[in-house]
Amino acid sequence: MGKPPRKPRPLRPFEDRPLWRCPRCGKRFVTRNIYHSCTRVPLEDHFRGRPLAKAIFMRIDALLRSFGPVRIVSNRTRVGWMVRVRFGGIHPLKDGAWLDLWLSRPLHHPRVAKVREVSPRCHLHSVRLRDPEEVDGEVREMLRRAYAVGCQEHLRERREGSIATPESAG
Numbered sequence: 638m639g640k641p642p643r644k645p646r647p648l649r650p651f652e653d654r655p656l657w658r659c660p661r662c663g664k665r666f667v668t669r670n671i672y673h674s675c676t677r678v679p680l681e682d683h684f685r686g687r688p689l690a691k692a693i694f695m696r697i698d699a700l701l702r703s704f705g706p707v708r709i710v711s712n713r714t715r716v717g718w719m720v721r722v723r724f725g726g727i728h729p730l731k732d733g734a735w736l737d738l739w740l741s742r743p744l745h746h747p748r749v750a751k752v753r754e755v756s757p758r759c760h761l762h763s764v765r766l767r768d769p770e771e772v773d774g775e776v777r778e779m780l781r782r783a784y785a786v787g788c789q790e791h792l793r794e795r796r797e798g799s800i801a802t803p804e805s806a807g
């Protein structure tokens with residue numbers, strides 16, 4: 638079937654542009670042909686001998702799915718989640734896990750052990766979790782903000798110049 642000639646069309650906003658799907662591994666990215674590892678690691682590999690980390694992961698995963706669609710990203714060294722972009726992940730440990738979350742602004746909070754600025758709109762937060770029960774209301778709120786980053790809500794805010802806050806985005 639022949640394709641009609643391409644007409645110039647208005648630039649579509651970031652969050653509406655379809656993701657590029659790697660033909661080799663099927664992973665999805667915002668940027669076409671971006672460098673990545675095509676390795677797919679079964680989820681179980683991350684949690685072998687680390688049942689507590691798995692319980693934490695499952696609890697967070699269920700919470701995220703209550704916000705909306707989410708994909709699990711499992712690479713050789715890490716396991717995490719994305720919507721349009723990766724916004725968080727788990728580093729499994731024998732006695733729990735580190736939860737890493739990308740937020741558009743730094744959040745200084747007693748539960749946050751470290752904040753690292755990756756770029757002005759991307760701050761990596763590390764939260765130490767020792768039990769699934771620690772995934773409570775506070776962590777839920779952090780996850781909700783990170784989920785908005787995964788949806789690239791912060792790009793929408795910037796473009797529209799709105800004063801949308803993470804609260805009004807979700």
Ligand SMILES: [Zn+2]
Nearest residue numbers: 659661662675
């Ligand atoms: Zn690939």
